Amino acid sequence: MARILICDDEPNIVVSLEFLMRQQGHEVRTVGDGDAAIAAVAEFDPDLVLLDLMLPGRDGYEVCQTLRADGYRMKILMLTAKGREAEIAKGLAVGADDYVTKPFGTQDLVARVRQLLGAGA
16 A cells, blocks of 8 residues: 655645545555655655645745755645635646645545556546
8 A cells, every 4th residue: 555645734635635545445644744744744755635725834836846956756745725726736736646626525535545556437
């Protein structure tokens, strides 16, 4: 199974995502801010990052851009309440592989994670 890093500062979201991803058999690590996300990627070497946009310190755009500039090629799925076209386009432009707006359906999220990990929907 895959290693998944969850980066979100909302405890309820983190608990839900952690449960959902562990239920799918993935190894999971969680962090609550952008700087911790960058450090955790270097240490944990995830296959996929579930990345909130609105984080303390560096926001999700900055984290994604930094990871790509540093040469990391894991899949990045942005999770955010920001759903305007310009925000989605910016997320994809800085290197996200997919973008999901909150609130999201758990089955849709699981399908997208599977697709990004190459396991089909």
